[in-house]
Amino acid sequence: MEKGVKVSKVESFKYCFLISCILTGVHPTVADDKFSKGIIDYLFECQADKPNILKRKESSELEFKENFNWGNKAEYGKLFCSFANNKGGYIIFGVKNKPRELVGLRNDNFSRKDPDRMTEYLNSHFSPTIEWASCDHEIEGKKFGIIYIYPSKEKPVMCTSNDANVIKEGEIYYRYSGETKVIRATDLQKIINERIEAERKSWQDIMFRLAKNSPNNLALLNLNNGTLERGGTKVLIDENLFSKIKFVKAGKFVEKGGEPILRLTGDVQPVSGAVLPIKKVPSGIHRGDIYKAFFDGECDYPLEYLKELAYETAIFLPLWFFVKKSGKSLKNLIEILETLKDTKHQTRARIIERLKNDREENYKLGKVISGIKIEEDIELSHIDEICNEYIEDYSLKPNQLETVKRSVFLSLLSYKPQKLLEDVDEIKSNLIRVIEAITHIPAENIREHKIDYLNLLKRLYEINLGGNVLSSFRKAVCSVDLKLYKIG
Numbered sequence: 001m002e003k004g005v006k007v008s009k010v011e012s013f014k015y016c017f018l019i020s021c022i023l024t025g026v027h028p029t030v031a032d033d034k035f036s037k038g039i040i041d042y043l044f045e046c047q048a049d050k051p052n053i054l055k056r057k058e059s060s061e062l063e064f065k066e067n068f069n070w071g072n073k074a075e076y077g078k079l080f081c082s083f084a085n086n087k088g089g090y091i092i093f094g095v096k097n098k099p100r101e102l103v104g105l106r107n108d109n110f111s112r113k114d115p116d117r118m119t120e121y122l123n124s125h126f127s128p129t130i131e132w133a134s135c136d137h138e139i140e141g142k143k144f145g146i147i148y149i150y151p152s153k154e155k156p157v158m159c160t161s162n163d164a165n166v167i168k169e170g171e172i173y174y175r176y177s178g179e180t181k182v183i184r185a186t187d188l189q190k191i192i193n194e195r196i197e198a199e200r201k202s203w204q205d206i207m208f209r210l211a212k213n214s215p216n217n218l219a220l221l222n223l224n225n226g227t228l229e230r231g232g233t234k235v236l237i238d239e240n241l242f243s244k245i246k247f248v249k250a251g252k253f254v255e256k257g258g259e260p261i262l263r264l265t266g267d268v269q270p271v272s273g274a275v276l277p278i279k280k281v282p283s284g285i286h287r288g289d290i291y292k293a294f295f296d297g298e299c300d301y302p303l304e305y306l307k308e309l310a311y312e313t314a315i316f317l318p319l320w321f322f323v324k325k326s327g328k329s330l331k332n333l334i335e336i337l338e339t340l341k342d343t344k345h346q347t348r349a350r351i352i353e354r355l356k357n358d359r360e361e362n363y364k365l366g367k368v369i370s371g372i373k374i375e376e377d378i379e380l381s382h383i384d385e386i387c388n389e390y391i392e393d394y395s396l397k398p399n400q401l402e403t404v405k406r407s408v409f410l411s412l413l414s415y416k417p418q419k420l421l422e423d424v425d426e427i428k429s430n431l432i433r434v435i436e437a438i439t440h441i442p443a444e445n446i447r448e449h450k451i452d453y454l455n456l457l458k459r460l461y462e463i464n465l466g467g468n469v470l471s472s473f474r475k476a477v478c479s480v481d482l483k484l485y486k487i488g
Helices: 009-023 037-043 070-085 115-125 185-211 287-296 302-309 320-326 330-339 345-357 380-393 398-415 417-421 424-429 431-438 443-448 450-462 467-485
Strands: 050-054 062-065 089-093 132-139 142-149 173-176 179-182 220-222 227-230 233-236 246-250 261-265
Touching: 070 089, 070 115, 070 142, 070 173, 070 179, 115 132, 115 345, 115 467, 132 345, 287 302, 287 320, 287 450, 287 467, 302 320, 302 330, 320 330, 320 467, 330 345, 380 398, 398 417, 398 431, 417 450, 424 431, 431 450, 431 467, 443 450, 443 467, 450 467
Parallel strands: 062 089
Antiparallel strands: 089 142, 132 142, 173 179, 220 227, 227 233, 246 261
């Protein structure tokens, strides 16, 4: 939208309606995209006589920031929490709040942000999970960043740990008109009452549906062990059939209205004979289960694990191993992911993007110098000495030492990965260099020493990783996963 363009009353009402729909949780078809052209135009509409000054003011649903700096993560976390506890809202970076001037971002910090790292911080300081999405925007050469925070479905979101004297454990932040504050008692009581009422209506609806049927026509399905029970009689579903039954959360009953239900699809045939052994279809898959299946190379229900990825807050997790195990086409898997409900919006989008355009370059960390070779019988304790000699022999600058060390570990890992497996202390003392070097190992070497690399990643996983190291480790895992299992 060009600056200073006038918007008619009808158009203004339409955009107000779109924004209102999103911020109140109503999702008509035209407002499904939180960053649609209509929404962006509405947010960036300028005053008619001041084409560089935004028309919208900060509110309970809108905040302006002049720049993006993740060093202010505690402040951002507080802001995210406050929007999540109200109706959701937008943060626009690149706008000087007084007088809402379009100045643009000074650097590329926003476009270079690590969503995985940001989500990790939010999850470690707030509960339940805060969902958000972001996009970049440009007006006449000026760049802006936009973040949308979804209203929480499990209010209130609470701070679970202190940080920088900005957020405090046990506090609940709430977005008021143009400001973020600790929630008032009346607003907290309102949230609690709304939650109680929602649960009451949910139970009331369930009982109403049950009452419409005769008890003789009803049975309870146990999703953990695959049994249908009515009275004292249990019907056991064969494990091969149970794994094929789909539980689809449908947004509307028979597509015509009503509350969300669970729809059971699949041909259930009688099972003759005595009690059959039933293999449990995993219903509570966690991140640790995903890593374990990948490291061990074993997974009986790869499709369930793939679906779980869309509900995870971490974007970089093993993917191609489960894709290959599933035996399904990429087109089919993308269709399955797109039909999932209540997923992490940003995570699902990134998984689908990985299925379409995943490349080795996406995971490479740091630079390396090609051609560095080391002797096979080298003692790991001599690596620092070798690196310093290389710097001196090739007249390199001292600030290139890290690049040299990373390259030395790359050479070692490419041909003798088992050597590092034998020395846990060396791994710990050079943790980030080892992890970064893994992302540069050629695919043919990864495939040749597959077991060694998976064991090395497992050993790294068992170390208590955190912060940037954890983020780098996840990319290293994705790099190995892609080189071993990518199809198409």
